[in-house]
Amino acid sequence: MSQDKAHDQNNNGDTNIEITPEMQAFYQRADAIIGLANSQLGPDAHSGQVGASLLYAAARYSASVASIGFVKGEDFAKEKDDIVEFYVKQYRQMLSDNLTDYAQNFDKYVQLNKEDKTAN
Structure with missing residues (x-):
């Protein structure tokens, strides 16, 4: 999977969004993990x-x-459902955005994947 995909996704393909330094750092961290x-x-x-x-x-x-900020495990455990809901919501949105981006750029990404495999 190409690391450049994260950069191509600007809120479902909206190219009018400015990439701030914070967003660029976010994408760079994601690219490093993908790498x-x-x-x-x-x-x-x-x-x-x-x-x-x-x-x-x-x-x-x-x-x-x-868990950061909690003092007791039991207090942390009480928040489990809310924590799960938060992360699932975030993941669902990111996955949906990336699936939309991949579908819209499918031919480009398939070609990038082919190039990645032939380069190895």
Whole structure:
């Protein structure tokens, strides 16, 4: 999967949105994580396996981030449903936006994926 896809997605393809330095840093972090995930692909791990590991890592990291500010585990546990709802809502929106972007740029992305595979 090409790392450039994150840069092509400006709120469902709206090219009138200015990319702020904060947004650029966000995309750069995402690209770095995508690069790491891509580096895990090989004979022992296909994209589905790497994707599952990436989802698991995101869940573990999100749980850690969500715990910041809590003093007691029991207080943290009481907020579990709200925390899950927040992260699921965020993921659903990001996934939907990226699926829309991928569909709109399918031929371009398929070509990028072919180029990525022939370059290796």
